[in-house]
Each structure stands twice: as structure tokens, then as C-alpha cells.
Amino acid sequence: MSILARLCCCAAFQPSIVVVNGQKYKLQRLLGEGGSSFVYLVETPGNELLALKKTRCPFGSIGSISPAMKEVNNYKRFQSPYIVQLVDFQVCQEKDGSKTVYILLPYFSKGSLQDEINRHLLNCTEMPELDIVRLSVGMARGLLCIHEANVNDDADVTYSIVSAPYYEDASLLNDLELDTFGESQQSYAHRDLKPANVMVSPEGMPIISDLGSCTRALVEISSRQALLQLQEWRSEHCTSAFTAPEIVDVQLKSVITEKCDIWSLGCTIYAMCFGISPFEREEQISGASITYAITTGKYTTPPGTNRSPKLIDIIHKCLKVDPTERPSSGELLTLLMDLQGELVS
Ligand SMILES: Nc1ncnc2c1ncn2[C@@H]1O[C@H](COP(=O)(O)OP(=O)(O)O)[C@@H](O)[C@H]1O
Ligand SMILES: [Mg+2]
Numbered sequence: 001m002s003i004l005a006r007l008c009c010c011a012a013f014q015p016s017i018v019v020v021n022g023q024k025y026k027l028q029r030l031l032g033e034g035g036s037s038f039v040y041l042v043e044t045p046g047n048e049l050l051a052l053k054k055t056r057c058p059f060g061s062i063g064s065i066s067p068a069m070k071e072v073n074n075y076k077r078f079q080s081p082y083i084v085q086l087v088d089f090q091v092c093q094e095k096d097g098s099k100t101v102y103i104l105l106p107y108f109s110k111g112s113l114q115d116e117i118n119r120h121l122l123n124c125t126e127m128p129e130l131d132i133v134r135l136s137v138g139m140a141r142g143l144l145c146i147h148e149a150n151v152n153d154d155a156d157v158t159y160s161i162v163s164a165p166y167y168e169d170a171s172l173l174n175d176l177e178l179d180t181f182g183e184s185q186q187s188y189a190h191r192d193l194k195p196a197n198v199m200v201s202p203e204g205m206p207i208i209s210d211l212g213s214c215t216r217a218l219v220e221i222s223s224r225q226a227l228l229q230l231q232e233w234r235s236e237h238c239t240s241a242f243t244a245p246e247i248v249d250v251q252l253k254s255v256i257t258e259k260c261d262i263w264s265l266g267c268t269i270y271a272m273c274f275g276i277s278p279f280e281r282e283e284q285i286s287g288a289s290i291t292y293a294i295t296t297g298k299y300t301t302p303p304g305t306n307r308s309p310k311l312i313d314i315i316h317k318c319l320k321v322d323p324t325e326r327p328s329s330g331e332l333l334t335l336l337m338d339l340q341g342e343l344v345s
Helices: 003-007 062-077 113-123 129-147 170-176 224-237 259-274 278-286 290-296 309-318 329-344
Strands: 017-020 023-033 037-043 049-057 088-093 099-106 198-200 206-208
Touching: 017 088, 017 099, 023 049, 049 062, 062 088, 062 099, 113 198, 113 259, 129 206, 129 259, 129 309, 129 329, 259 278, 259 309, 259 329, 278 290, 309 329
Parallel strands: none
Antiparallel strands: 017 023, 023 037, 037 049, 049 099, 088 099, 198 206
């Protein structure tokens, strides 16, 4: 069966048409794919273009759809021009017992920041420093919203399952939350920030996307079980080239915080400057394993770089192995805005 034919097995479909909550969308093409999802370009009858993220949950159980439902909740949770906003979603029961979660998002025709980096690599051009700083300011603003989210968890949505023989309560999904603590703590962390997870708006602004790994900021690794749980979660959700050392080499009795995103933003700024993650570059030039390079914080900048020392210094501040030495998203935003002020004056 073709991918498009398979996509169309939920609810009533014509070929190349997908229906989400009664609204028909025409499938145009595949935009991207990840571990468990496909993202398609779709068109409304009014010719509006949207992105449709389709996640197959093979077992159809609460545990199986929990990650996709958490992602839906996260899109609702954060209101910021720098974080992608949900258009619609639906959970579908398939005939084979599996479920499919459809998430409709705005379509960004410029693609992701990774596409932008790739364009520069292909054309042998460099991203202008002012663009790098402007994009970094936007990402820091988005992170500030996630890290300081003083929202309550009413964002958690309930949902109905189209053609489902029974109803499942979305609140049960909370049972599967990572081992988080601090009931009043409402701050979150994205945990998989990287250029491929940041879209570029028509105005050239960064839009933090793919909130599938976003969870409460504080995760206490208090037991061996919690350690194994985090290791398993990491292998499913995180991309090591941009992942912080405290997640790459998670330690018993440690606490993971939102500072992991500051590390990832440092790697992302570096990648905008030099076209590659700092630790991937280190692996390429020294042959050291990427895990060793990350956990020891070992990386260099290309010799003779014309990037400004202040921007390089901001990257260094983000890439401190000890998370407590990294700036907060608010402090980082101030540093970046100061630099932006200097560059435009
Ligand atoms: N709203 C969108 N507009 C345009 N392209 C998108 C959009 N969302 C995702 N993509 C493309 O699809 C890829 C995968 O999407 P993502 O949400 O990161 O899925 P996954 O969770 O599988 O990583 C992105 O890197 C990007 O290339
Ligand atoms: Mg992704």
C-alpha cells in the first residue's frame, strides 16, 4: 500500500484527501519525517496551505498515543509568536486496532532553520551575523516563554477518537509523565531544540516547533529506574549532536533542568555560524566520539573565523558542561539583544 493510501484509512477518504474533524484537506507532498511521524503539506478547500503531522501509534493503547497527545497539549500550552501554534488535531481509531494522531499546524514555506543552513552550505555562502543574532533573539524569546510558562495545566486537552469503540480519558495520560517533581513548578523545557525543529516564518523569524519532547523542566534522577527511563526517553526523542551533556550521560542523583535548552541553543547558534553542530565538527576533525566531545565540552571554532568575538563568547557561555554555569533564557536574551543593538548601530 502506498504512503498516501495508508494515510487515507481513517474516516471517510477519497484518494489524496484526509479529513480532520470533518474538514477535508488535499495532500500535496511529504515535507519531512521523523522517528514516528510524517509531515505533509495539505491544502484546504479555500486554498490555504497547512502542515499535517501524522503519528502512527501501532498499539492503540493509552501508552502508545501518550507522546503524541503530550505534543498536542504542548502546542496549546505556550502562546508566543516564536512557538508554533496548533490549528487542529484529531485522534483516529484504525481498523487494525492502531490509532493515528493528526496534528494540523501552520505551513512554513521557507522550511526549517536546518534548510536555511543547508542552502548556505550548498551556495558556499555564510549566514550574515545580524541574521544569526536576530534568529537567536527570537529563539531565546521562545525559550523564555517555555521556561517561564506560568500557565496552569488546564491546557491538557480531552479528545474524542473517531470511530473508536470506547472512550479513553486524556487525564490518564498524566500517569505516564516522566519522573518530574515540584507540583507548583510550571516551567517546561523543549529538550530537542535544533535547527530542524525551528521553522522560519515568511518574515524570517524563528518559530520553535516539534514540541513532542517538551516536558516539565525539572526531572529528578532519583532512582535507577528513573535513570533507565530517561535513557530510554533520550534514545527516542533527542538528537545527540545538539543534546546537553547531562542528558547524553545522565547521572544517578542528578536533576535535569531547562538549562539543557540553553546548551542546544548554543549548538544551534554555532551551526548557524559554521554550518555544523560544534560536536559533530569535533568528531570530524579529531576523530573523538561525539559523546566524549559533548560530555567533556570539547569543541573549537574554525581557525581565522570572522565571526565576532562577542557572538563566540555567547556560544561559549551556553556550552558550559555544568548547567548551573549557563545563562538562563532571560540572561541569554539580554546578551543577544545587547549584541544586536551593537550590530545595528
Ligand atoms: N509546519 C511546518 N511547515 C513546514 N515544514 C514542516 C513543518 N513542520 C515540520 N516540517 C518539516 O518536517 C520535519 C519534521 O517535523 P517535526 O515536527 O520535527 O517531526 P518529528 O517529530 O518527526 O521530528 C521538519 O524538520 C521540517 O522539515
Ligand atoms: Mg523534529
